Amino acid sequence: xIQFAGVHKWFNQLHVLNDINLRIxxxxxxxxxxxxxxxxxxxxRTINQLEPIDKGKLVxxxxxxxxxxxxINKLRAEIGFVFQQFNLYPHLSVLGNITLAPLxxxxxxxxxxxxQAMTLLARVGLAEKRDAYPSQLSxxxxxxxxxxxxxxxxxxxxxxxxxxSALDPEMIGxxxxxxxxxxxxxxxxxxxxxxxxxxxxxxHRVAFMDHGxxxxxxxxxxFFRNPQHERAQQFLKQLLSPMH
Amino acid sequence: MDAIFxxxxxxxxxxxxxxxxxxxxxxxxxxxxxYLAVVSCILSFFGGLVLGLLxxxxxxxxxxxxxxxINAVRGLPLLMVIFWMYFLLPALMGRTVPESQTxxxxxxxxxSAYMSQIVRAGIEGIPPGQTEAAISTGLKHWQxxxxxxxxxxxxxxxxxxxxxxxxLIKDTSLAFIVGVSELTHVATQVNNRTxxxxxEIFIFIAVLYFFLCYAFTSLSRWLEQRLAWRKAI
Numbered sequence: 001x002i003q004f005a006g007v008h009k010w011f012n013q014l015h016v017l018n019d020i021n022l023r024i025x026x027x028x029x030x031x032x033x034x035x036x037x038x039x040x041x042x043x044x045r046t047i048n049q050l051e052p053i054d055k056g057k058l059v060x061x062x063x064x065x066x067x068x069x070x071x072i073n074k075l076r077a078e079i080g081f082v083f084q085q086f087n088l089y090p091h092l093s094v095l096g097n098i099t100l101a102p103l104x105x106x107x108x109x110x111x112x113x114x115x116q117a118m119t120l121l122a123r124v125g126l127a128e129k130r131d132a133y134p135s136q137l138s139x140x141x142x143x144x145x146x147x148x149x150x151x152x153x154x155x156x157x158x159x160x161x162x163x164x165s166a167l168d169p170e171m172i173g174x175x176x177x178x179x180x181x182x183x184x185x186x187x188x189x190x191x192x193x194x195x196x197x198x199x200x201x202x203x204h205r206v207a208f209m210d211h212g213x214x215x216x217x218x219x220x221x222x223f224f225r226n227p228q229h230e231r232a233q234q235f236l237k238q239l240l241s242p243m244h
Numbered sequence: 245m246d247a248i249f250x251x252x253x254x255x256x257x258x259x260x261x262x263x264x265x266x267x268x269x270x271x272x273x274x275x276x277x278x279y280l281a282v283v284s285c286i287l288s289f290f291g292g293l294v295l296g297l298l299x300x301x302x303x304x305x306x307x308x309x310x311x312x313x314i315n316a317v318r319g320l321p322l323l324m325v326i327f328w329m330y331f332l333l334p335a336l337m338g339r340t341v342p343e344s345q346t347x348x349x350x351x352x353x354x355x356s357a358y359m360s361q362i363v364r365a366g367i368e369g370i371p372p373g374q375t376e377a378a379i380s381t382g383l384k385h386w387q388x389x390x391x392x393x394x395x396x397x398x399x400x401x402x403x404x405x406x407x408x409x410x411x412l413i414k415d416t417s418l419a420f421i422v423g424v425s426e427l428t429h430v431a432t433q434v435n436n437r438t439x440x441x442x443x444e445i446f447i448f449i450a451v452l453y454f455f456l457c458y459a460f461t462s463l464s465r466w467l468e469q470r471l472a473w474r475k476a477i
Contacts, residue, residue, distance in 0.1 A: 050376055077382025087377035091395050100391060101381035146377075153381055 001026045001157065001188045002047055007056035009042060009212075016042045017053070018212040026156075029189040031199040031220070034209035035235055040192045043209065044159050047190065048079045061156060077105055080150025084162040086142040088134035088149070094121070095130045098149045106153070113152075120148040124178050140171030144178055151182075158182065160191040196239055200224055208232045253441040254448050257434050261448070264425050272425035274452055280344065280416040280426060281456075284351035285409050291352055292359020297389070299364055317357035323418055326350035330422045347419040355412050362404040366397035399471050406464040410457045417453075427452060 002024040009017040016039045024030050032040045045051040046058060049065055049072050058065045063075050089097050098117040102108040108116070121127045124144040134142055143163055150158060160179065164172040176198050183189055183202045193199065199206050199220055206223040208216040208231075215229045227233045254261070264272015271279060298310040317325065329350035333341045370393050378388040420429035431449045435442050 048380055050380065073379075073382050073384050076380055079380070081377070081380035083373060083377060085373055087371075087373040089374065089377070089392055089396075091399075101383060104387055104391065105382045149381070 001028070001061060002190070003057075003059045005057040005059075007046065007053050007058055009039075009046065009051065009054050016212050017046070020056070020212075020214055022207065022214060022217070024188060024190060026188055027184075027186045029183045029191065029202055029204045030207060031203035031205070032190065032192045032207045032209060033194065033196070033199065033235070038209040039212040040209045041161055044161050044190055044192050047157070047159055048076050048081055050081070077101070077153050078156050080147075080153060080155035080158040082143070082146050082150055082158070082160045082163045084165050086134070086139070086146045086166070088142055088146055090134050093131050093133055094126070094137075094145050097134070097145060098152045101149070102152050117148070117152060120151050121145075123151075123181070124148050125174070138171060139167045140174045143167065143171075143175045147175075147178055147182075155187070157188045157190070160189065160193065162192050162194070164193065164195055194239065196224070196236070208235065210235075249444055250441060251444050251448070253434065253438055253444055260434065261427070261430055261452075264430060270425070273430045274427050274456075276344070276425060277413070277416050277427040278456070280348060280351065280419060280424070281409070281413045284348050284355060284416075285412055287348070287352040288355035288359055288408075288412070289405070291356030292363050295356055295360035296363025296367070299360055300367060314357045314360050317353060318361075320354075322350070322354050322415055323421065325354045326418055326422060329353070343422050343424045344419070347416070347422065347424050351412060351415060354415075355408060358408055359405070362401050362408065363397075366401035366404075367393055369400060370396050399468070402464055402468050402471070406461060409464075410460060413457055413460065414453060 002022070004020040004022040007017055007020040008015070018039075020043065022030075032043060034040050042051055046053050046065075047060055053065065060075060061078055063070045065072075065075075089100070092100065095114060095117050098120060099108075099110070099113040102113045102116065103110065106113075118127060118130065121130060124147060126141060126144055126148070129137060129141065129145070134145070137145065147163075163179070164175050167175065172195065176195060179189075179191070179198070180202050191198070191203070201220075203220050206216075206218060206220050207214050208223070208227070208229065210231045216223065216227065216232050218228070223232070224236065227236055261273045263275040264270060266272065266275065270276075295310060295314060299307055299314060301307045301310075320328075326347060329346040330343070333346050333349060367389075374392055374396070375388055378392045379385070383391070416426055417428040419426050420432065423429070425433070427449055431445050435445050438445075
């Protein structure tokens with residue numbers, strides 16, 4: 001579904017992605033973790049070309065991202081993206097946020113788009129908020145609406161870029177629960193997160209990154225029980241007991 | 245009071261101050277001032293929007309000449325732009341152009357250049373996350389602009405727009421230099437004819453200008469509140 005082959009990216013002198021080779025199969029849930037500045041956000045943003053790559057080959061859903069003939073807008077419509085800062089449209093209601101893309105891109109009739117939006121809102125537990133504006137919602141609610149907005153395009157791939165990092169602790173659970181409900185439905189998911197509980201329970205595979213390199217790829221049970229790389233061991237130790 | 249000021253001159257010429265010789269002749273006075281301001285205001289809104297959007301286009305063959313034009317106009321006194329229009333427009337069109345139209349063109353050109361910068365700042369002030377979220381759903385760049393960036397940006401631009409339009413109302417007084425009989429021109433006419441009451445006449449039109457601008461500011465405040473949505477944090 002998503003294939004990185006020898007992908008490099010630089011921000012000026014900084015080598016943010018260094019020879020990335022990753023293969024994500026359809027329906028798989030991959031969690032990407034690593035210390036901040038390791039390049040994991042950049043990695044996930046290359047998949048829908050919010051960040052273009054400089055070198056290598058990146059094929060998403062059969063389309064080569066470096067091929068000039070690839071219609072990037074069409075590809076993006078098949079990929080949902082959930083941001084750390086939610087990025088809901090403040091001037092549109094919850095319903096307006098969710099129906100915009102289906103109405104404008106899929107040319108879906110208004111009634112159908114709204115029915116679909118209501119189904120999605122029910123799924124994320126926010127049906128009663130259809131007419132609210134983003135600023136009237138809590139962070140956790142906003143993020144759930146953002147997930148519904150992404151799902152409204154019926155994407156084959158969902159990308160989550162630290163979806164719970166901007167949330168108060170008591171709201172993290174509700175967002176993770178929605179994501180957990182999504183995993184295993186056949187949708188391909190790539191999740192950048194520090195939520196190791198989520199990784200352990202939901203991920204099919206965990207990739208650990210540091211300094212632009214994928215140092216380790218493993219099934220979660222192996223990764224958490226017996227991390228191979230020294231940096232991964234340190235990282236897990238710090239994350240699981242930050243006081244020491 | 246009567247010993248110092250005599251406002252008889254105002255009441256005697258009241259209709260002339262308000263609408264000139266209309267309906268028996270062309271519209272003049274306050275009526276023409278409002279007409280010039282409103283028409284130039286509407287035209288320069290769209291002019292500013294177009295120039296502002298073009299100045300942000302990535303293709304330098306479009307953005308460079310547009311920015312050059314904007315900076316050139318901003319570097320000229322308005323009076324100069326009005327003179328230019330007054331002499332240039334008839335030469336370009338190969339026929340006489342009514343003075344009021346040359347003034348509208350001059351005001352529009354000048355105000356559009358300033359408005360374009362307000363538009364540009366308004367667009368650039370929308371957080372990049374909004375655009376990222378929108379293109380991530382597959383929207384094309386023009387759709388992002390139309391449905392996401394402009395609706396938010398325009399609301400933020402309202403106060404600056406109003407500033408610009410209040411200036412525009414006052415700038416219409418410069419039309420008197422090319423003989424357009426708007427409020428200031430009418431005032432100088434009456435003053436020249438009566439000779440004795442310059443203070444009364446210019447106090448009166450100052451008050452008129454003030455209320456016109458004040459009405460416009462109030463209108464915009466109302467508009468701003470109507471368009472207020474609660475901003476996301």
